[in-house]
Amino acid sequence: MLESRRRSSRVILQIILTILVIPFVLPLVAMVQGSLAGSGWGNYLAVLSVPELPLFFRNSALIAVATIVIVYVFTMLAAFGFAKLHIRGKSFYFWLLIAALTLPEVVLLTPLFATMTSLNLYNTYWAVILPLSALQLPFTVLLARNFIDGIPDELIEAARIDGASTVLAFWHIVLPLTRPIGAAIIVFTLLGAWNDYLLPLVFLVDPSTQTITQLPQFFVGQFSNDQTKVLASAVITALPEVIAYLCLQRLFERGLSAGALK
Amino acid sequence: MTSSSRTAETADRAQGRGAARRRSFLRPTGYAWILPALVFSVGLLYYSVGYTGYISTLNWNGTAPDVTHVGLANYAKAFGDPVFWLTIQHTAISFVVTFTLSTLLGFVFAALLHSRPWFGGLYKVALFVPVVLAPAIMAPVFRQIFANDGQFNWLLEHIGLGALAQPWLAQSGTALAVILAITIWGGTGVSFILYSAAMGQIDPEQLEAAELDGAGNIRRLVSIIWPNVRGTTLALATLSAIGALKTFDIPYLVTVGGPNFATEFLGTLIYRTSIPLGQVGYGAALSILLLVIALVMAIVLNAGRNKRGARTDA
Structure with a gap:
């Protein structure tokens, strides 16, 4: 983009870049540094020896996996229907779904609270998985439909003429072709579920069902506000996410910026 | 495959069946395919919204059996509530500030990193890790950094700006700025990635032509690169607006909406009204x-986007 033929101008660009990026790195440095203050690595040992810790991770993983399965299956079916099949009043149904795109989860709290309590789902994973999936679907369907729209009709028609049913055409032609967008949807849903704070806060009260986003609060209580241990717990919960991102950089970048891919 | 499709076509035509018939044969009805997503998502969300609408006409604490119907009184209460107007103001400020700064920073980073600096991959990771991390996990870190004895004041003192050191989160005048800074910290990575992708699509010949015409770096950024990525800028405006309306985690966890409602957003106000305070009817009216x-x-932004005929090229 910018021309930097001369070495000096290249150095200047590098310096500007470095100065601009420092504010983005400093909070992470402060986090690690703060977590090692006081008793040093002892903070980590104290956090890791809390018996509930693995439960928080297990709960987050369970919720994320269930949400991904629901979102992926429903998204792919609906996106194929919307993109390639005949549906009377299709655009009406589509807009019905898309209108929910801007729905903030906070407006669902009261009705869901009343409903989940009467269905005996309060304080179960379903109380988080169901609204989380429902909120992700409008967006993921939009993404997948736009992608499947780009697959030529002829491919599907040809398969049907060769005797394949719609189901087979979907399974053998559409699904393999949607892998890139499917991966982006999975990563997007994974992070949405893993990082969600409000739904677990309201619907999961028992520490044995809570998720990792509740950990900082849990540790504030556990270590009577010992900041160094709270920060150590933040590092421990952040680490899997950072590692996953470093391993799957492209997928994460595509999944998280998918919000503007319309 | 082509031959078989042609045979089917001719067979259709020979039997005198119209294009409509052929179409319906090739495009079977798809209700069954969209039904699960519709029933589940539209069902759950619209049911909740409808239920919220009903609750908004009640005076109710959410659990007690006695419910009073109050009509639109909760809405009247909202319009007369100064905190409600404060949250609207904060949402607008948040949208303008975070959109402007994230967009500008993302654009500059994308341009700089497209110029092949040394260790470009490291810079990208530094920008994107904040996007990946949960705000809920970073909240205690930021509370610590901006505390009176936190690292931010320490830094100010060590670079000779000790006079500026202050309890950032405890004053109404500075708390919102900190909340916005945290939001920008976590959002710039997305605008960077999108601009980066959009800049990759710009025709290099256009840039070379400008260079031959003697356009400098700044001139090319403003006159060629910026107009070429306008679709991305519009998409980011939509994202920031949605983000501003959904704001909850950061102000709730870092400042609990305070001090003195200085960082109260619609999300935090609705949560506090509905759950800890138990004024479910009023919370529902705010939700609506x-x-x-x-x-x-959404309608305004969508109309603006269609009018300009802009498309995201990211």
């Missing part, structure tokens, strides 16, 4: 108002 704002905004 939030939905109306979101819907109006």
